[in-house]
Amino acid sequence: MLLSYCNQIINIILRITLHPPHSFFSPPTPMAAVAGSASASASLPSSSARFRRSLPPSPSQLSFPRSRIPTRSLLSDNSIPQNAVVAASKPSPLQLLKTSAADRYTKEKSSIIGIGLNIHTAPVEMREKLAIPEAQWPQVIADLCALNHIEEAAVLSTCNRMEIYVVALSQHRGVKEVTEWMSKVSGVPIPELCKHQILLYNKDATRHLFEVAAGLDSLVLGEGQILAQVKQVVKTGQGVPGFDRKISGLFKQAISVGKRVRTETNISSGSVSVSSAAVELALMKLSESSFANARVLVVGAGKMGKLVIKHLVAKGCRRMVVVNRTEEKVNAIRHELKGVDIVFRPLSEMLECAAEADIIFTSTASESPLFSKENVQMLPSVSQGERRRLFVDISIPRNVEPGVSDLDTALVYNVDDLQEVVAANKEDRLQKAAEAWGIIQEELNKFEAWKDSLETVPTIKKFRAYAERIRAAEMEKCLSKMGNDVSKEHKEAIYALSMGIVNKLLSGPMQHLRCDGNNNHSLDEVLENMRALNRMYDLETEISLMEEKIRVKMGRAQK
Template sequence: MHLIVVGLNHKTADVEIRERCYFPNETLPKSFDLLKAYPSLSGAVILSTCNRVEIYASVVNVKAGFDDITDFISCYHSIPRETLTPFLYKKNCQNAVNHLFKVISGIDSMVIGEYQIQGQVRDSYYAAQSNNATDSYLNKVFQSAINTGKRIRSETAIGQGTVSVATLATELIKKVFSERKRFHVLLIGAGKMAGLTAANLQEFNGCSIIIANRSLTKAEELAVRFNGKVTAYDKRYEAIQEADVIIVSTASENYTVQFEEVAKLMQLHPTRTKMFIDLSLPRNIDPAINRIENCMVYSIDDINQMIDLNVSKRQMEIEQAEKIISEVSEDYYNWYYAQIIMPTMHEIKSKLDILKTSTIANYKSTFGAMTDTQQGLIQEMMDAYSEKLIRVIMKNIKTVTSKDDMVTIVEALKNTLSVDTAINEEIQSFKKREQ
């Protein structure tokens, strides 16, 4: 069994590709049903966020697993393989494990150390479990990853002082409206991102907030927290007409702010500047609005480009996080390798036990009459020798870094010790004498 991951992220694909590959939460049961139908996949976890789409899986055949996951993403999202493949990365075994640990720690994020990813990985794993899509390999590695994320958060300062997408959005607003004493913001959506954005907007004394959401109750709850007002979702275009900034963080599969409607509004006030900020994936603001005069549309990728990519300030924390990853990885690899070694070790030990009994029987005449105590002592000595031999073999095998090499060595070990020939002959001889 191997662990593999196939995916794409902000480093390999822009928002147009990522949104096409996105897996909404409500479609996950169907997604897992289709994934589990692929014969090469023993288990799978789908991680889908604004900045990455990754599928982790346990497989026997790595190449077949890579091909099947690529085929699944291609077919599910109706993207030709030749279009999709250039954006994908594929990792297996230790590389896949280390990648997951770096993802959950925030090292692989656009914003180094961002904390949302830890909960996103955890929730993705739980979703796979609830859909009966995981196995012992995936359970072990994701439980190890979750513990790794917790340790890194508590033992390093990697997440301290990080900027969020919501923070960057408000910084962008500040730059554009720096000379305005008052301006109106419309938030479409009332989830976590909307809450973070509203909290950041509190620093603007002249900012008034209006909230539109499909669930009026959620909109009202958010409005109470941040002294805002509420408008009905189906009246959002009337609110857009009055707003200077429109921030959308919804989970719709289609545009919730459409080009045609905004174009009509701008004909009424053609000189009024409007800023549209889309924090959704898939995008919920039609990017064509950017073509309308005095309208500016910013996607989540545009916001992310404002991030200071110089991570030197966090280098010490990254190094500490990587040390923790190395420690946890060692524990996982010990378990992982044991899954390969232990069946062979049990087989060898059981046959060594029979060979021990056979050897003692052969030397009974040489020893003469032995008391039960003497016979027990000889058995203990031979047991100790067998256990020591097994421990030495296991310790040496664990130093092998490649799982493929380990499988080869284990098979060679069987042949070298003649487990299938000499010992079997001795076993049969012993059985005949006992009869």
């Protein structure tokens, strides 16, 4: 008897798995689809029906614009007006608009967008208005993901760039929302932003970030500090809602690109960073071309300040004053650079130290200028042999007020003035960069394959859930017919049998829904297999994916 019921389970699972409710070659109409699926799972509510019951009673209760709601998948059939059938033959313009919106939001794929300003497109005066301190990055991610069409976000803000990367439900609306946000937080009018901003989509945005991480888009070609800053984006974003699978995957892949380029090419050998270029620039402007007798002040002992100090030592500077909020970082630098006289002074004594300095390097995260025109004007003249006090400001926002350059007693340079140093050895590094492009293309293909393969994840989950519902229902039916005298061991054996059959039958389709990223042909096959399963089994993956996205947006809005 047990054997006969086991045979029944096998036959039922085979019949349903091998003969899905919909034909792949002749997709049924929506009404036929309903009728076709009823025979396989009449007692099981569809995914759309379950979702309708879980939503609020009307779209007006949602906390984002009604135009974003795919009306056909969210509204119950009972909510359709009686005159809709009559009007169907001649839809009104409003109905056409609603239909197109539903189609757009259920069929349009999410896009990766890169948008922002960098040293190649915008002057320092504009970049500093959009600079975002690292401590504020999590809040910026939350603010961006609160926008109607933004799912995921990350921000990369350095002295050379402020770039935002987002995953958007709609390219056009996503760009509009992010641009408006940038204008709001910076005070820069939208037309002015648009004149200077970079705007890249999907593969172009990915390639750009990879070039940034590899040091190919830096002011100093091949500089290494930018890779540490990209790593910091990932570190800061860990656990932050909105720094999710696609964006985190994008930045992690960018880190791999940066590491490969530096390991497998010579692009970093002999290259200079922004900090070393600043020291080189100061050396070029000194009348004696030596730091031996210069009185040097460094304001800020963070990452950039530490690099400035190291390059100063490499160029022969053996004594300097370092102004910082605390002495801890200065002590760490002292310990690392033994034999160099590094004098610590608190920030409160900055102007007193500046009065005794010939050259001042500034590299702090201060959001307002540390040196104004008025207080620099009050400083005494520099030491004999130098006509003007030299300020080299590599901070964004700038630490030295622009008006200081108007004084006859001061000479001011910022990050945009480092081109003079960088141009000297750029040609050599361009030749070394040629090998890096091949690495970037390889990693770009890998990432695109991984990103596109994510489309199959909802199909995999729904297909497995579909098979599990059938297995569980048929097993329950079988056990009920067998009565109450079935032992625990027999129940476990039947369960293991049914699970084994389902897993083995699903093994082939699941393998064909996973992309290994080795070539584009395999990716095309994977996506076609996904679409085939969606049609054959009426999995409604696209609509259910949009439902999930709407749930996430609702959840964020309610917090």
